[in-house]
Amino acid sequence: MSEAAEGGVRLPESLRGVEPVQSVRTPIRLEYDYRPSASAESYLRAYGEKRIIGHRSPVDGAVFIPPRGVDPRHGVAISEEVDLPDTGHVGNFCVTHLPIPGRKGLEVPYVSAWIHLDGAAVGFLGLVSGCPSDEVRIGMRVRAVWKPDDELGTTAENIRHWEPTGEPDVPLERAGNQSFHAGRGDEAGA
Amino acid sequence: MKPVREVAVVSTAVHQVPALTGTTEVQLMVPLLNAARDAVGLTQADIGFTCSGSSDFLAGQAFSFVQTLDAVGAFPPISESHVEMDGAFALYEAWVKLQAGEVDTALVFSYGKSSPGSLRDVLALQLDPYFLAPLWPPADAVAAIQARLLLEAGKVSGEELAEIAVRSQRNAVGNPNAVRSSPDVAVEDVMAEVPIADPLRPSDLAVESDGGCAIVLAAGDRARQLCGRPAWIRGIDHRIDAHGLGTRDLSRAPSAELAASVAAATADLAIGSLDIAELHSPTTSQEAILIRGLGLGASTEVNPSGGALAANTLMAAGLVRIAEAARRIIDDGADRALAHATSGPCLQQNLVCLMTGV
Amino acid sequence: MGEVPLRADLVLEYPFTRTTGPIIGAFLTGLREGVLTGVRRPDGTVMVPPAEYDPVTSEPLTEIVEVGQAGEVVSWTWVDPPRLQSPWDKPHGLALILLDGADTPMLHAVLVDSPDDLVTGMRVSAVWREEREGHIADLYGFAPEEVA
Numbered sequence: 001m002s003e004a005a006e007g008g009v010r011l012p013e014s015l016r017g018v019e020p021v022q023s024v025r026t027p028i029r030l031e032y033d034y035r036p037s038a039s040a041e042s043y044l045r046a047y048g049e050k051r052i053i054g055h056r057s058p059v060d061g062a063v064f065i066p067p068r069g070v071d072p073r074h075g076v077a078i079s080e081e082v083d084l085p086d087t088g089h090v091g092n093f094c095v096t097h098l099p100i101p102g103r104k105g106l107e108v109p110y111v112s113a114w115i116h117l118d119g120a121a122v123g124f125l126g127l128v129s130g131c132p133s134d135e136v137r138i139g140m141r142v143r144a145v146w147k148p149d150d151e152l153g154t155t156a157e158n159i160r161h162w163e164p165t166g167e168p169d170v171p172l173e174r175a176g177n178q179s180f181h182a183g184r185g186d187e188a189g190a
Numbered sequence: 191m192k193p194v195r196e197v198a199v200v201s202t203a204v205h206q207v208p209a210l211t212g213t214t215e216v217q218l219m220v221p222l223l224n225a226a227r228d229a230v231g232l233t234q235a236d237i238g239f240t241c242s243g244s245s246d247f248l249a250g251q252a253f254s255f256v257q258t259l260d261a262v263g264a265f266p267p268i269s270e271s272h273v274e275m276d277g278a279f280a281l282y283e284a285w286v287k288l289q290a291g292e293v294d295t296a297l298v299f300s301y302g303k304s305s306p307g308s309l310r311d312v313l314a315l316q317l318d319p320y321f322l323a324p325l326w327p328p329a330d331a332v333a334a335i336q337a338r339l340l341l342e343a344g345k346v347s348g349e350e351l352a353e354i355a356v357r358s359q360r361n362a363v364g365n366p367n368a369v370r371s372s373p374d375v376a377v378e379d380v381m382a383e384v385p386i387a388d389p390l391r392p393s394d395l396a397v398e399s400d401g402g403c404a405i406v407l408a409a410g411d412r413a414r415q416l417c418g419r420p421a422w423i424r425g426i427d428h429r430i431d432a433h434g435l436g437t438r439d440l441s442r443a444p445s446a447e448l449a450a451s452v453a454a455a456t457a458d459l460a461i462g463s464l465d466i467a468e469l470h471s472p473t474t475s476q477e478a479i480l481i482r483g484l485g486l487g488a489s490t491e492v493n494p495s496g497g498a499l500a501a502n503t504l505m506a507a508g509l510v511r512i513a514e515a516a517r518r519i520i521d522d523g524a525d526r527a528l529a530h531a532t533s534g535p536c537l538q539q540n541l542v543c544l545m546t547g548v
Numbered sequence: 549m550g551e552v553p554l555r556a557d558l559v560l561e562y563p564f565t566r567t568t569g570p571i572i573g574a575f576l577t578g579l580r581e582g583v584l585t586g587v588r589r590p591d592g593t594v595m596v597p598p599a600e601y602d603p604v605t606s607e608p609l610t611e612i613v614e615v616g617q618a619g620e621v622v623s624w625t626w627v628d629p630p631r632l633q634s635p636w637d638k639p640h641g642l643a644l645i646l647l648d649g650a651d652t653p654m655l656h657a658v659l660v661d662s663p664d665d666l667v668t669g670m671r672v673s674a675v676w677r678e679e680r681e682g683h684i685a686d687l688y689g690f691a692p693e694e695v696a
Binding site: 008009010011012013014015018019020021022023024025026027028029030031032033034035036041044045154 | 551553554555556557558559560561562563564565566567568570571573574576577578580581583585610611612613614633682683
């Protein structure tokens with residue numbers, strides 16, 4: 001056994017000829033007591049009543065969902081809550097053929113989509129189901145499919161998925177994120 | 191770095207509380223950013239560069255600083271940067287940007303909401319990941335080992351540490367952003383406390399808080415337009431010591447000493463002649479190291495706000511020191527002020543900012 | 549509202565496996581073999597634990613040397629309660645320990661029942677775990693040295 005080990009490192013007698021350690025496991029775990037903000041709390045409680053809440057900007061009336069208490073375009077606080085309908089359109093989507101580790105009851109392929117509620121200026125994430133995945137398209141009208149009343153909690157999981165309504169599509173040029181046109185009279189949707 | 195342009199703090203805003211509940215970091219920062227900009231009549235469109243400091247480990251949300259930009263109003267897209275450090279180091283980046291002449295104004299902010307997690311565990315993770323972090327040494331224990339070195343070397347006495355604690359709690363009275371204050375606490379009261387991390391007692395350790403800070407910087411004539419009495423940054427420097435706790439003399443902070451001497455030389459100011467010094471000392475023992483190491487004079491008022499001992503918002507407490515020192519120049523007529531910020535265990539990294547009113 | 553505020557547990561876990569390189573790897577190999585090592589610096593002193601580069605001069609360091617299994621407490625504190633994820637399940641000392649033959653102290657536990665049993669300058673010696681894998685916790689800590 002040569003005195004020099006890998007990397008030109010000289011080892012003392014006691015470490016020569018033994019299998020060198022090359023890696024070490026150092027797992028870490030951090031625990032947090034997560035408390036939602038007041039606006040997130042109202043949003044989650046509304047889910048328990050099958051209602052969806054947004055925040056209306058004092059600048060131009062654009063409605064943001066989920067409500068975060070701020071208009072991110074202007075850095076302005078928002079306090080006005082508005083009820084949004086549980087209908088909207090697909091602003092964008094992705095078909096995924098790999099399962100999510102640890103998530104049960106999700107068949108592959110699944111479609112995750114930006115759901116643009118009627119009257120909202122931005123989309124939020126949801127699953128689209130109720131039609132073949134290759135029929136999902138930008139502009140497709142959808143409605144929420146809620147869990148049965150006795151399974152409702154203070155969680156966005158109350159909406160199992162979004163299903164097609166069969167109404168005519170929102171035209172492509174008016175589909176998707178309208179937040180940067182808000183207040184100019186050219187918003188999409190209802 | 192020798193300044194080529196005059197740059198000043200022209201406005202400040204601070205908010206610190208024991209724990210923020212019902213409020214996100216974004217909702218915390220909206221009023222602070224607006225207060226700092228409004229004080230000098232600027233909107234985000236008038237700001238040349240925005241820089242922030244925060245750590246995702248505090249609230250356990252990855253890339254949370256991106257979401258906090260919601261509070262800034264970052265559309266149309268702004269020139270922006272972020273450091274995973276105390277906001278004082280973000281201020282340094284903004285200062286360099288101003289020195290480069292690329293912009294005339296900058297917005298600096300930082301925030302920390304550590305109350306949802308365990309700061310003692312989070313801070314253990316800043317230690318060496320092979321030899322120390324797997325042992326999960328609590329931050330106060332690591333600081334206590336440093337404090338004992340100081341005490342047993344005769345560099346400071348337990349009574350002197352208690353006097354530092356008493357000064358902090360008394361000065362903090364009337365500071366709305368202090369979370370620990372007392373008008374009548376005495377040295378005997380502190381000495382009677384049972385140590386949390388022997389030899390450090392509760393009053394020797396900074397009290398944890400949630401909060402944030404925002405500062406507007408401006409250069410030259412722009413600063414004079416915006417503010418009647420800007421706090422001119424005459425010297426600013428930051429330095430770092432070796433990471434291994436055993437490889438440096440923990441009874442000193444050589445990086446703080448060097449940063450102070452470089453800043454003083456640049457500013458052409460004597461550290462011994464300052465009116466006030468705001469020190470970011472997470473323990474009384476570290477404050478003792480700083481007072482001696484920086485060379486503060488007897489006539490300098492140390493931590494008139496109570497300092498970080500009175501409210502130590504991780505990632506913001508250093509920037510708060512700059513804000514407190516600058517505010518005393520801008521509003522209260524102080525002439526010469528030092529602000530200090532630290533990062534890492536046992537005063538590993540240190541920033542010194544020297545400001546004057548003229 | 550009179551309602552109980554909403555809350556949720558949020559747990560972050562990172563299953564890090566770190567590569568060691570030959571220098572830190574040698575120290576951890578030593579732990580597995582029940583041996584304590586450091587690295588020699590250009591000025592002839594020995595740094596424990598080792599680093600790949602000199603913290604002052606940044607020169608590469610390549611000579612691993614064995615140091616003693618006993619040493620002296622340079623400074624200490626008391627950890628009570630023990631941290632949940634630490635290797636220890638009861639209150640313990642935490643100390644900088646200068647091993648015989650080393651020039652820089654290392655941080656580790658001192659296994660005594662009470663802070664009254666700790667004093668700067670006391671002699672302590674290594675306590676090893678039976679099963680060792682090349683991890684800093686293979687060294688369970690240090691105990692007051694038996695007086696011969």
